Amino acid sequence: MKALSRFAIAHRWWVIVGWTAAIVLIQILASSAGGATYKDDFKLPGTESQAASDLLAGANLAEQNNPTGTLVLHSGKGDLTTEPADFVSRAKAAVCGVGAAHVATITTPWGTAACTAADGRDDAAPRPDLISRDRTTAIVEVAFNEPKPSDSTPKVVYQHLKSLRSDTLHIEFTGDTFDSVDASTPALSPQTLGFLAALVILAIVFRTFGATLLPMISAAAALGCGLGLIALLTHAMPVTDFTSALAELMVIGVGIDYALFIVTRHRRNLLRGMSVEDSIVNALNTSGRAVLFAGITVCIAILGLCALATSFLYGVAIGTSIAVSLTMLASLTLLPATLSLLGRRALPRSQREALPSDRRVTLLLCVIPPVCVLFWALYVLRWVLRRATARLAARRDASARPPLWTRWATFVQRRSLIVGVFAAVLLAVLAIPFFSLRLGHPDQSNTPAASTSHKGYDLIRDAFGKGYNSNLQLVVGGSRATDKAFLTQLTGTLATVPDVDKASITALPVGKDIAFVTFKSVSGPQDASTVHLVENLRNNILPPLHKGGDTQVYVYGDTAVFVDFSAALAAKMIYFVLAVVGLSFLLLMAAFRSVVVAATAATMNLLAAGASFGAVVAVFQWGWFSEPLGLGSGGPVDAFLPVLFFAILFGLSMDYQVFLVSRIHEEWVHSRDNHRAVTVGLSETGGIITAAGLIMITVFSGFLLGDGLVIKLLGLGLASAVLLDAFIVRPMLVPSIMQWLGRANWWFPAWLDRITPHVSIEGRDDTEAPAKLEPLPE
Incomplete structure (x- = not known):
């Protein structure tokens, strides 16, 4: 560690230029690659949900796995039995021509509009099941044409479709896809707020501009490189979209903390009379080792997510650990380089003045007698004042109480x-x-009450029942999937199961040897009884119906997927x-x-x-x-x-x-x-x-x-x-x-x-003398 710190000090400008060049180069590479392309690799090997997903993908029905969003239409006057003001054509015109919307189909009670169709709609068959019994509320499903829309995609759809609202037709957007689409953008981003708050606290702790700014520079450098590398990582492996936010959170936090510990030790060394270079070397050899060890433990803990064997978390673990590793590197290289430039200005002015002056007295002043006399008069006066001030301070210190943390210890x-x-x-x-x-998986009832997703959830719950918000279906695969007798037996058995809404059961063949049986639960998506329903169907109700044949029946849908996800992680x-x-x-x-x-x-x-x-x-x-x-x-x-x-x-x-x-x-x-x-x-x-x-x-x-x-x-x-x-x-x-x-x-x-291998964290502190221990204050 001493060799590294001395190298950073001796070649400080090269270190600073190197970090600057690394940030610029990484950002250019990330921009040239098209920026970050976040995507999820959400797979649950060995679960029913994954088996159903693989079955659909093998039958060229992978689009059935694509996410959907829900629009809830509520009429203030009249009913929605008839289509209000050419809604289907207007909805298609609003989003189908917008590439950023990535909409595949719009399913309404009055027909389905396909964005790939030339005419206004490709299926004019009515869907009365999407209209509530009181005929004042209707549901519109928006299906996307990609497995994982980017964060901006739902917001684009929301911005274009909310224009269909009117005084008599209220439209709300709900479902996981439309979460937070109407959230207002704060004046300060969380990252900016964190930086400002850290700046204020550091200013209170250090009481000098230079020492306050250096931890921020160190964290900013790690963040600039880290986010660029995460963007490049998204092109090499699936990385979920909240990885960058998590990396920012970690880098700002630990980066400033690591620099805080090193700068504090450096300032303490300066007050003990060490030179700037020796002080930095000692700080890196003591607190720097602790930073290195602490950073390694953070990376180990985060990379431990890979032990869960869940591909969804691999990108999160690797991306965040890369950012933390760069934070360590910046604290051990860039920070000592900038500290050496700062010199004694790492201390407040009052503490710098109390240290022995390292300025040289110019002998040329004595060549001119008047200047020489004035110089020495001022020098002696300054010496007398300093001695008097030091004595007063010593008396105050003798009668003063020990520092707060000494008293607490x-x-x-x-x-x-x-x-x-x-x-x-x-x-x-x-x-x-x-x-x-x-x-489990929280539904839209947990979003803020004023949000459109919460309002849409409440409208569906009041008009259709809270179980309508659940997304459940049976995926039937095999030779009997299109057998009407088998499907009738399956739907009849399903209707006898407690917590299943009998009126919601619908069987629909979707391809060769594949059929869907859609249904809703009576309980809400996040309720424990819905989880028990999924488990009861899988363990007790469905196996006797297809046991011993080539036909399989899987419980599928968003609710079932999250049940499997929870069980897999808990295990x-x-x-x-x-x-x-x-x-x-x-x-x-x-x-x-x-x-x-x-x-x-x-x-x-x-x-x-x-x-x-x-x-x-x-x-x-x-x-x-x-x-x-x-x-x-x-x-x-x-x-x-x-x-x-x-x-x-x-x-x-x-x-x-x-x-x-x-x-x-x-x-x-x-x-x-x-x-x-x-x-x-x-x-x-x-x-x-x-x-x-x-x-x-x-x-x-x-x-x-x-x-x-x-x-x-x-x-x-x-x-x-x-x-x-x-x-x-x-x-x-x-x-x-x-x-x-x-x-x-x-x-x-x-x-x-x-x-056990020998590992030294704290190293040797050259400012300590074990033979001269001062007694602790009483």
Whole structure:
């Protein structure tokens, strides 16, 4: 690490130019490749949903897997039995000629318009089932011609079709595809808000422009390269569309945090009298090692998503880990280069003036006697004033109380049992809602009440029943798929199943040896009873009807797909958690040469994760403060969010654990006094950890202003997790346990020491002298 830091300092302009050139080159390559082309590779091997999807693809019916959006028409006057004002022709004219809309067909109660047909409609057969019983509400289905429309596609359709609204015809847009299409664009994006909030906090911490700006530059450089590489990655593999937002969130947060820890150590070294170059080298050799180790643990945690064997998450894991890796690289190369340019201006002016001056006195001033006398008079006066000021400051310091974090660290040392029990009980209480966590897919009732998707959902629920919002069907494949007798038996059996809306059952052959049986549930899409309906059909009702033949019947549709997705992730989650926790445990054990420290870190991180999950459940499922946050209430949590959330949270928690324990371990190596080591480590890192936590909280909270429910929930969960971690776990629970355990913290069997590779996180601090330890303040 010393060699790397000295290289960055000696070739600082080359390092700065290199990063600038890398950003420009990567962005040019990404632009030349056509920008980012986000797409999902949503496959669930071994599930009924995937079997049905493969069956349709093999029969050249893959377009049946394409997403659809729902328009809900409501008449203020009269009924909708007859077509209102040439709606079909007007709808086709509005979107079919727009390439960015990617619309394939528009299915209405009065006929179907195909965007590939030359005339106004290709199917004039009426669909009375799309009109409500009171004839005031009708449903229009918009089918897209691509498997995964881009984020802008639904908004284009919305902007063109909302023009069909009138005083007598209200139109709302609902379904997953039209989520957030009418969301207003905030004046400041979440990313910009996060940067500004971080800038304010850094300015308060550093109190100098240069030191405040450098962490922002480091994060911006990593972000510029990272987003470009993610855009290129989308051309090599499927990457889902929220990857870039997640990468921005991570880079802004950890990038500023990493730079904060290094700059803080550098400033402390300068105040101890080190030269600028030696100070930077020492900061990189101590805090820089911790940054490297913490970044590796974050990448390991995020890449652990690949252990779930779900292709949908591969692009998220790889893209985000690339961005975090670049953040580490920028902190270890670009940051020391810019710090060397900044010099002593990394300190506030008052602290710079207190340091010995490194300016040379020009002897030429003494050539002219009047100037010489004046110069020495001013020099002596300045010396007298500085001595007087120093004495006054020394008297104030002697009577002043110790710094806040020194007092807190001393209090934790003396009252470790009380502080530890309080923190543990608080986290345990906050984790109680976690045991009510229900995985699934939230429907549009969880979108903001004023949104068009929520209004459309309510219109369908009131006119057709809430089960109409569910998307369920049976896909029948085989020789009996077009057998009327078999389909009659199938629909008759389906009509006897509880929670199936009998009036909604419709059998429709769609090709050779393939048929659909569409139906609706009585319960809503996200209700637990709908999940039980899908499981009952698959396990009990349908197998006897096609057992032993060449005909297969699969339960399919969006609702069934998300049931499979939730089950697949839930089955593999334990392996994912064990992999992430196990690898992190091994890394910490090798780094700190302690089994207890590694086990404590893993346990504390799991407890913090449970408490933050509890906050998500309380807000989203129980509805606490959900409406002001625009999160809805009463719905299940998307199945992939807990694993994604845990991967990010565990990595970030390890960051703070590494920074705290590395300083404690450094002091332990010097003094072999556990109580002193914990107290010194907490007093010197507590303020920086809480400042870094505040930056992360503001960055993550900014994503509550985003459009998608996924990003909102991630922002809420991660902000609450960092709040608990930075203000409860690290400054209270971890030091309390380490104070209580004493020298047992550093237990490491000899046989394990022989087979474990030696890894040094904190390196050697040249500013510390183990033989001269000052007593801790009383």
